[in-house]
Amino acid sequence: MQTDLLRMREIDKAFNGIPVLRNAGFSLRKGECHALMGENGAGKSTMMKILTGVYRRDGGTVELDGQDVTFHAPRDAEAAGIAMIFQEFSLIPTLTVAQNIFLGHEPRRAGNAVIRDGEMVRRARAILEEFGESIDPRARVEDLSVGAKQMVEIAKALSKNARIIVMDEPTASLSESEVETLFRLVRRLKSQGISIVYISHRMAEIFQICDRITAMRDGRDMLTAETGKVTMEELIRAMLGSDKTATLDWAQRAVDLSVPPVLEVDGLSVAGHVEGVSFAVRPGEIVGLAGLTGSGRTEIVEAIFGIRPVSAGAVRVGGAPVLSNKSAIEAGVGLVPEDRRTQGLVLDHTLRDNVILPNLARFSRRFLVRDRAARETSEGHIRNLKIKSESPDQVVRLLSGGNQQKIVLAKWLERRPKVLILDEPTIGVDIGAKADLVQKIREIADAGTAVLVISSEFEELLAVSDRLLIIYDGTLIGDIERQDVQSEEVLHHAVQG
Numbered sequence: 027m028q029t030d031l032l033r034m035r036e037i038d039k040a041f042n043g044i045p046v047l048r049n050a051g052f053s054l055r056k057g058e059c060h061a062l063m064g065e066n067g068a069g070k071s072t073m074m075k076i077l078t079g080v081y082r083r084d085g086g087t088v089e090l091d092g093q094d095v096t097f098h099a100p101r102d103a104e105a106a107g108i109a110m111i112f113q114e115f116s117l118i119p120t121l122t123v124a125q126n127i128f129l130g131h132e133p134r135r136a137g138n139a140v141i142r143d144g145e146m147v148r149r150a151r152a153i154l155e156e157f158g159e160s161i162d163p164r165a166r167v168e169d170l171s172v173g174a175k176q177m178v179e180i181a182k183a184l185s186k187n188a189r190i191i192v193m194d195e196p197t198a199s200l201s202e203s204e205v206e207t208l209f210r211l212v213r214r215l216k217s218q219g220i221s222i223v224y225i226s227h228r229m230a231e232i233f234q235i236c237d238r239i240t241a242m243r244d245g246r247d248m249l250t251a252e253t254g255k256v257t258m259e260e261l262i263r264a265m266l267g268s269d270k271t272a273t274l275d276w277a278q279r280a281v282d283l284s285v286p287p288v289l290e291v292d293g294l295s296v297a298g299h300v301e302g303v304s305f306a307v308r309p310g311e312i313v314g315l316a317g318l319t320g321s322g323r324t325e326i327v328e329a330i331f332g333i334r335p336v337s338a339g340a341v342r343v344g345g346a347p348v349l350s351n352k353s354a355i356e357a358g359v360g361l362v363p364e365d366r367r368t369q370g371l372v373l374d375h376t377l378r379d380n381v382i383l384p385n386l387a388r389f390s391r392r393f394l395v396r397d398r399a400a401r402e403t404s405e406g407h408i409r410n411l412k413i414k415s416e417s418p419d420q421v422v423r424l425l426s427g428g429n430q431q432k433i434v435l436a437k438w439l440e441r442r443p444k445v446l447i448l449d450e451p452t453i454g455v456d457i458g459a460k461a462d463l464v465q466k467i468r469e470i471a472d473a474g475t476a477v478l479v480i481s482s483e484f485e486e487l488l489a490v491s492d493r494l495l496i497i498y499d500g501t502l503i504g505d506i507e508r509q510d511v512q513s514e515e516v517l518h519h520a521v522q523g
Contacts (some may be wrong), residue, residue, distance in 0.1 A: 028306075031056045031091065031221055034075075038085035039072055041424075044416060046072050048245040049086070054190065059212055059222040061232045061253075064242035064265050065458050066428030067414035070225055073242070074192050076111045077223075079103040109183035110192040113427060114177050114367050117182075119168035124150035126167055127182045143291045153181045157211050172319075173204030180211065184220075191215070192223040195427070197231060197459050198453045199364070201319035209235050213496030226456060228483070229258060238276040239267045266458045274464055274489035278509060280469070281311045281492055288476045291330065291357075295341035299325040300500045302339070307445070307476040312467060314508075315480045322500035323480045324364060327447045330354070331361040342443055356386070357445075360438030362431070362482075370434035371422050378404040378418035380435045407436035410460060428459050439470070446470060449480045464490045484514040496519060496520045 032054040039047040047069045054060050062070050075081045077088065078095030087254035088095050090106060097103040117126050124147045125132075133145045138418060150163035159177050167175060175357035176196060183191050197205045212222055212235055215350045224236055232239060233253055241249040287306035294303045307313050315323045328334035330341050332351035341348040343357035363369040369484070371380055381404045382389045389400045404418035411432040422430060431451065438446060448467070452460045467490050471477050481487040487494070494511060496504030505519055511517055 028271060029056075029092075030054065030089075033089040034073065034077065034086065035089075036086040037073065037076060037083050039069075039076065039081060039083055042176045042416065046245055047076075047083075050242065050245060051247045051250075052240055054221050055217045055238075056189075056221055057219045058237040059216055059224050059235055059238040061224045061226065061392055061475070062242070063226070063232065063239060063261070063310075064385060066426040068242040069245040071194070071243055071426060073233070074110060074194070074223065074225070077103065078108055078192065084227075104186055104188075107187055107189040108192070109188035109190070111176075111179045111183060111194065111196065113195040113198055115179055117167045117175060117178060121164060122164050122166055123154075123161055123170070123178050123181075124163035126178055127153065127163070127185050129182075131186065138330060145375070149185070150181065152201040153184050156184075157181075157214050159211075171204070172199045173201065173207060175283075176200065176204070176208060177211070180215075188220070190221045190223065192225070192400070194225045195226060195227070195453070196224070197226065199319075199450075204319075205231070217392060221331075227260070227452075227460075229457060231257075233270060260433060262457060274461060274485055276489050276508065277398045277468065279310075279312070279468065279492055281308060283308070285302055285309055288344055289330070289347075290342040292342070294326065294329055294336060295338035296322070296325045296329050296334055296500075297337040300329070303497075303500075303502045304311060304339075305495055305502065306393065307504065309444070309474045310471050311476045312471045312479060312490055312492045314494045315478065315497055316484070316487055316494050316517055317497035320344060321497045321521070323497050324449055325500075326497070327361065327478060328450055330445075331359055333361075355441075358441075358443050359447065360384075360441055360443035361447045362434045362438060362449065362451055364453065366427075366430055366434050366453075370468060371430060373423040374421060376419050377408070377413070377415055377422055377425070377433055380406055380422055381418075382431050384437050385440050403440065404436075407440070411466065412459075429451070432459075432463075434450065435466075443475055445476045445478065447478045447480075450482065451479065452481065452483065484517050488514065488517060498522075 030053045034052045034216045037050045038045050050069060050073060052073060064070050077081045079100045079102050127150045128146050134140060135142055139375060147163045154161050161174050161177060192351060196208060226232055236253050238522055239251055239253055239261060240247055241261055243265055274276060285308050288309050289307040291303060291305050295301050303326060317323045325334055329336050332348055343359055346357055348354045367373060378400050382400045389396050401418050413429050413432045452463055467477055479490055491508050491510060493499035494506045495502055
């Protein structure tokens with residue numbers, strides 16, 4: 027029987043008297059990939075932040091190599107060989123790959139502070155080549171693809187001799203080919219004896235890449251099992267509870283085809299990304315934009331929202347032209363962006379502040395916010411969207427990724443949009459919340475809003491859409507009724523052109 031490299035036992039943690047972890051446990055063997063799963067707010071991130079020295083536990087023990095350890099700061103965990111790669115990369119875009127990999131522990135000349143740039147580039151290249159990557163260590167990080175940035179983060183951890191790497195939603199923004207590259211790297215790291223904690227809400231990839239699975243619910247570990255000895259149904263039951271379901275089934279909806287379109291896109295071109303795209307969306311209709319990463323989906327919706335320059339064509343909402351971001355918002359367009367943290371939220375402000383931010387005119391009187399109205403409105407969205415938060419006054423940065431995503435949705439729902447655009451709406455959202463979100467999107471459309479959805483998860487796109495637009499290499503190559511798409515495989519072939 028394999029000996030555990032890491033054991034976390036009976037871990038307790040509370041914030042402001044509210045328990046987040048209750049007698050929670052987790053173990054990790056040398057050279058294994060162990061999935062850590064659960065709903066948003068189940069305690070996964072808190073557990074890993076205790077492991078990496080970000081938080082101090084209130085009770086319980088952490089053993090590494092059989093020795094009881096306590097990490098007072100992230101640098102203590104790093105010194106013990108533990109690294110965490112967050113969903114939002116901690117890279118400096120204007121620095122080179124090599125500079126990012128060795129940031130804070132650059133090779134220097136003996137006796138002085140001069141950095142040995144050549145040595146740094148050589149060592150960075152050696153680390154990258156060791157796991158089969160040909161990334162130029164002298165390239166600026168801002169010029170890299172998302173997949174390449176992921177590799178730089180892993181190389182950064184390896185440069186510090188990490189033997190445990192925590193990966194938080196590592197495939198959330200990766201293309202299909204980049205996911206395969208990541209999986210090959212995970213297998214290589216395992217063969218070298220490096221252990222991976224793999225946090226993801228994507229069920230299929232968990233069964234593809236992980237050796238064991240631990241499922242958490244309400245701050246407790248509910249199940250730990252070998253991947254081959256647990257079914258998808260058992261895993262979902264452990265995460266959500268036996269009285270809940272999390273199916274993503276399609277429900278055919280009636281769309282009134284006699285009603286004029288509320289959104290019209292005519293010959294839209296975005297230089298270098300999109301060429302001559304035309305389509306329309308009616309009130310109450312849910313249209314899915316299907317395409318591979320880099321196909322131009324995001325550029326199309328950013329042009330509709332007025333935040334990306336249009337080189338040709340036109341966008342009209344309710345018959346009025348959209349010429350800027352301001353005119354798009356005034357016309358009734360809302361966008362839940364793919365990158366919620368930098369484009370959708372003010373992280374250091376409260377939930378209440380974020381919900382009312384695009385709606386200040388309604389909640390202000392003589393430059394003062396009407397606190398009672400703002401609080402009541404925020405509490406309504408907390409209930410309606412099932413946001414797990416202590417109160418409307420909680421700082422958004424402290425919430426889980428899925429709950430942050432719901433706040434972005436809440437602020438646009440508060441504007442009662444005519445057109446709501448959702449770009450990868452379930453990134454970082456657990457399977458139970460996905461089912462809730464699909465139902466919420468249907469309710470929004472049922473109320474008369476035209477909805478445009480982008481998702482890289484075909485199961486989700488097929489579950490929610492009434493119609494599918496197939497985008498390939500910046501052009502619209504297909505406009506298909508959902509009822510005519512029989513399987514994910516059919517959609518997969520379509521988006522490949």
